[in-house]
Amino acid sequence: MSVRNFTRCSTENNICVEDHGYCVFTETSKPRCLCLPCFTGTHCEAELSKNLWSYFVPVDAVTSNASSIHAIMTVLFGAFLIINGILCLQTYLCRRIRKTNLGIYLIMLSIVSIFIGLLHLIFNLIYLHSTELSQSYLFGDLNCLIYSKYVYIPLVAMYNWFIASVAIERVLVECCRNYGLHDSRLRSVIFSAAIIIICPLTTLPGIFTVRENQPPELRFIQCINFTPLGYILYITITRIHLLAFYFIYIVMNTVVLEHLLRHRRRFVDSDSLPVQVYLILRKHKDFFIPYLIQAVGQFPALLMDFIMTCSTANTILVARLTLVVAALQIVPFAITFYLYIYLSPVYWSEFWNSSPIGKCLLKVKEKPQIVYSTIIINNNNPSETHL
DSSP, rough: OEEEEEEEEETEEEEEETEEEEEEEETTEEEEEETTTTTEESSSOOOGGGGGGGOOOOGGSTTTHHHHHHHHHHHHHHOOOOOOOHHHHHHHTTTTHHHSSSHHHHHHHHHHHHHHHHHHHHHHHHHHTTTGGTTTTHHHHIIIIIIIIIIIIHHHHHHHHHHHHHHHHHHHHHHHOOTTTOOOOOHHHHHHHHHHHHHHHHEEEEEBOOOSSSGGGGGGGGGGGOOHHHHHHHHHHHHHHHHHHHHHHHHHHHHHHHHHHHHHHHHOOOOOOOHHHHHHHHHTTHHHHHHHHHHHHHHHHHHHHHOOHHHHSSSHHHHHHHHHHHHHHHHHHHHHHHHIITTTTTHHHHHHTSSHHHHHHHHHHHHHHHHHHHHHHHHGGGGGOOO
């Protein structure tokens, strides 16, 4: 079979590992191997780290310039994340909120979300112009080290742990008599410092478990192409960061829901259990909805990472699913202001009455009403214009 002047080797002359690549030759060259995605080496004997499956998804096969469209969407997401983070941060810095343990976690959550948004914005803007760079391989190196390994990944882990900390703090205040909303903030400061220190440290095993002597064409993913031991460490640490969030989410919601059910049954016991659960969820939506949306948004990506391999990633169906999953994953990050400020009557009131942006918007909103009232008064008292 001839393809671009190459001919497939016979079974006797095949020098490639079975199912890892194709053996081809020409009249003037010896047999060589054309490796399938995720395999390298002279005989396609070396398999890439299993965490790299997403780099071989044929996104551009879905539609023309799909990679650029995805990058533009990510830039917009980064901008939304920065705006949401700033709106949330200036609200949480209000005195009534920042003096609580819960406020410390929310402030850190906002700061982390701003940094995540900046990384998305900067790296995807550079990606859109990467073909114009004289040394584009340097961008590939920085993208691998910063975006794929040492900075962005720890920031996402911090984000999840701060969300978990908010949930834990709310449960302690709601259900435990020994904890109060206005306890000393030392507890939250210590836990926040631990999160900020430990999350970046979990990337350190990746320094010593990267494969050596990798081919130049893999330069953009060399820093995350792990040895078998490195992959086990990487996937274990990553899933601890992700699964711990889900475990804490389930436990905290169960504890709070059970506590609120017992409290409600003391006064109203005539409603059925589904009705009581619905009324509780409706009344306390500022507690349950944010974590539910965060969990639902991240779960499809976690599931795909569990089941996908390089051999199954190279299809159009997977490419379409990847784009949908990516959109689901980023939506909760982009609406943090709605989830954590708007849904909470206390924080929504603080935004309008105490935050700089809220007070500024309130003045802008009130100014047309003042002008309109002045016009009405002048129309009702025309003689005043002659005084």
